[in-house]
Amino acid sequence: MSVAFHKMHGLGNDFIVIDARAEPVAMSAARAAALADRRTGIGCDQLIVLEPSSAANVRMRIFNADGSEVEACGNASRAVGLLLGGAQRIETLGGTITATATAGGASVDMGPARFGWDEIPLAYAMDTLSMPVGWEELDNPAAVNVGNPHVVFFVPDVDAVDLARLGPMIETDPLFPEKVNVGVASVLGPRHIKLRVWERGAGLTRACGTGACAAAVLAIRRKLVTGPVRVDLPGGPLEIAWQAGGSILMTGPAAFSFAGSFDEDAYPL
Structure with missing residues (x-):
């Protein structure tokens, strides 16, 4: 199956953002690390998966380049805030935060x-x-x-x-x-x-x-x-x-780099 993604960054800290709210996308440490690889994958510092949330507007899962899933990422929060627009309550493993899109970035209440x-x-x-x-x-x-x-x-x-x-x-x-x-x-x-x-x-x-x-x-x-x-x-x-x-209120830029897609079969779980 082909999976769409957005490539985004905040001050050069770059992300693959996958919107899995409508269609689930399975993610594992191995798949995240392979996608993050800058030579054989798409390349990123963190991979972000957006999923439905019963407690907020969206759930944000965060995978580091080594495949480990972590609790929070401030730059990715701004990128997701800019991508989704308006004010968004975002559920993370580190707690629920609020991101408000601004011109060219976002302000994030980090809790x-x-x-x-x-x-x-x-x-x-x-x-x-x-x-x-x-x-x-x-x-x-x-x-x-x-x-x-x-x-x-x-x-x-x-x-x-x-x-x-x-x-x-x-x-x-x-x-x-x-x-x-x-x-x-x-x-x-x-x-x-x-x-x-x-x-x-x-x-x-x-x-x-x-x-x-x-x-x-x-x-x-x-x-x-x-x-x-x-x-x-x-x-x-x-x-x-x-x-x-x-x-803590963090304010700063975020930017969209490009959009693309990848074949799930090329990045096995």
């Missing part, structure tokens, strides 16, 4: 941040705002769950960090039983930070929406910045607004 060690989760109890741990030159991070788990290190220069080497080491450390997304952030001004992210299951990407949310929230909690915060990623900027006890 509340969770700071408990067992909510992130960590393997054992510790202060998640100033964690007494380190990996080589990266130490004293902060952690938060923004629909998926993030650990963020505040450093003088994000470009001086060998994140391609340290990222996978930290992602798979036993401290993080569900693995973790790894961010390095530098404060550029009172409302401005620069960020690079090693994404769990995807590696280095041009942008990470939940990573931007995590870095901004943790920088505000540490009193390094005040909101709203501009977060500069390799692919471009996002704006993150958050106040303690409230929801």
Whole structure:
């Protein structure tokens, strides 16, 4: 059977979006990884499957490039918001979020941040705002769950960090039983930070929406910045607004690249 898809991106973080609301499309880790392969598949950082939801307007399933299914993806949420238009309540494994389409993008209410060690989760109890741990030159991070788990290190220069080497080491450390997304952030001004992210299951990407949310929230909690915060990623900027006890609002661009189709038989389950 031929399956239609949209290719979209948010700040260069790219997605295959399959609308399976009317006609179900089976997805597995093997099929998702094969479709995500940039040499033999379509190519993407994440594959998104839209399905019917009894709790929201749509259910969004998110598969990383390695085939693992994850809870949240901020950039994909903006892409789906732009694709569907208007205001959409989107059910994810990380909770229900609301995306409102804007000119050339979307604003997404990502829900509340969770700071408990067992909510992130960590393997054992510790202060998640100033964690007494380190990996080589990266130490004293902060952690938060923004629909998926993030650990963020505040450093003088994000470009001086060998994140391609340290990222996978930290992602798979036993401290993080569900693995973790790894961010390095530098404060550029009172409302401005620069960020690079090693994404769990995807590696280095041009942008990470939940990573931007995590870095901004943790920088505000540490009193390094005040909101709203501009977060500069390799692919471009996002704006993150958050106040303690409230929801995280992420605003930024998304774009449609092209449409196509693939043969299900070419990508077996």
